[in-house]
Amino acid sequence: MLTSAEPDVIRVLGDPLRWQIVNLLARETLCTTHLVEETGAKQTNLSNHMKVLREAGLVETEPCGRFTYYKLKPEVLAGLAGQFAQLAESARGAARNKRACP
Numbered sequence: 001m002l003t004s005a006e007p008d009v010i011r012v013l014g015d016p017l018r019w020q021i022v023n024l025l026a027r028e029t030l031c032t033t034h035l036v037e038e039t040g041a042k043q044t045n046l047s048n049h050m051k052v053l054r055e056a057g058l059v060e061t062e063p064c065g066r067f068t069y070y071k072l073k074p075e076v077l078a079g080l081a082g083q084f085a086q087l088a089e090s091a092r093g094a095a096r097n098k099r100a101c102p
Helices: 005-013 016-025 032-039 043-055 074-094
Strands: 059-064 067-072
Touching: 005 016, 005 074, 016 032, 016 043, 016 067, 032 043, 032 067, 043 059, 067 074
Parallel strands: none
Antiparallel strands: 059 067
């Protein structure tokens, strides 16, 4: 069963730009400059999206001089994936269960 935090994570991942950012960070740790170049987003827009991803617990920051690097927290994604796998398994079993109408 999903806890109250997971629906927020799912909502956060529903944004196309944030989904693109997560996919980029799944391949490598990137700084803001890299993310602006890769996505074509304006710096302020990107910073707002990164704040949302941080607050959802999906990414963490790593200061490096005057740059901030971002990396994914794979354990959060793995936990979410595990819950979806459990939900799918439950749905397979539910196909055999049919509640009678009154």
